[in-house]
Amino acid sequence: MKYMLMHYSNEANEADVPPTPEQIAAVSQLMGEVAQSGVLLAAEGVRASSYGARLTVDGEKVTVKDGPFAEAKELIAGFAILDVKSKEEAIEHAKRFAAAVGATQIDIRLVAE
């Protein structure tokens, strides 16, 4: 079963502060381990919301607002898709991921098949 892990942003990420060499090394190490375990299907980081936009639909009215558009802790900063045997496995990977990127929140969602 596939799970999507989405980790949430923080002030530094929203301010477009680049990751430290230690952070880069920690993530790189973790990604290598996860890839070697065979469960990683996809993973991407997502830039500060100032680079993007938000689209809202209210009845017939469609509004587009350039970023930044929300508080850091409400925005995702990246995702990964894992092919694992159980939700608990996805959770274990999420714990390691949180430690490596310093995330305070990760959502773990079952991918529709």
Add this chain to the structure above:
Amino acid sequence: MIPDAGLRRSIDAIWRIESPKVVARLTRLVGDVGTAEDLAQDTFLAALRRWPQSGVPDNPGAWLMATARHLAIDHLRRRDRGAAKLAQVGVSPDRVEVDFDADLDDDVGDDLLGLIFIACHPVLSPEARAALTLRLLGGLRTDEIARAYLISEATAAQRIVRAKRTLAATQVRFELPDAAARRERLPSVLEVVYLIYNEGYAASSGDDWMRAELCHEAMRLGRVLASLLPDEPEVHGLLALMELQASRLRARTASDGTPVLLLDQDRGRWDQLLIRRGLAALERAEELGGSLGPYALQAGIAACHARATTAEATDWGRIAALYDALSQVAPSPVVEVNRAVALGMAFGPEAGLALADELVEVPELRSYHLLPAVRGDLLARAGRHLEARDEFLRAAELTRNARERQVMLDRARQAAADAERPDTSR
């Protein structure tokens, strides 16, 4: 202290992630896989006893590896008091000194590779290899293996026990094969992975979930191999083949459970992520000069389908060329039947029939129902309806699948009707 259900599930998940590395390291330390698995079980039990009290450690993998190492050293001390053996694990005979970090990070890949080569050793039968691989590298429990293969748990357990016994009897020890030995042993490994995959691919929608899960286990193993052996083109070729075929899993059954042929499938249901990954793996195989490997060629054929946004857009000329290469590199009667189909699609039914007619003489294909099915289809497209009808009836006779039989009988009826029409009858 017995862990509660939630904690137990977490520990199981952690073990599922970490056990291959633990078993691999233990096998390297003690030399034989049977002892290694026993020590691994002890390690797991130690976690089950300790963690409910102390909490799950921040780095559970490191805890498990260190505990396993302790157990291995104890075992080696008991088994062989010689200083030489202890020196191998960096221990002086006087006191046990374990540097937890020394070998934790390096050689994990080598450990896994050594274990894979043991589990897939050619001295074992293919089913024994599959069961052992799923257990040691997939972390599957015996009951899960049993459900996947539709055998009893006792049979599955026996298969694994016998496999370990055979390995012990033939003195198969942990070793890191050099490049030449690897090249020689790799086909056996790839064969096991693809066997597991096909077992899962054959699962139908009513089957136990564990059966279909075998496809995913095989793909995970394929990805592990790709990370351990990044320069082996057929490893990437096999991974490409598996991911490209798996991309169609969601589209191959209709809502009522009937199978849907590839050319009739709703391509909107094909998994684009798996297609992207499969095409990337194929490209890696080709970059490594492996485009003529059997797995890479089959992946190339699957890629032709994956790239076509509609059935009509399929590059049949390329598929025919790939089957041509496959028939030289890894010939088999079934490859020839598929080649006839491709020729018929690329160059017209007469081209397909030129080959299919020859295949009628091949002994191995005498009871292969797809040959008359293919001939029937080619004959119908060539306007030879009465002959087509005869072939479809023959295919209906040969197939053991009730749905297939019905499809063949329907086609026979259609061919007979087409034979009656004045403008098409021959």
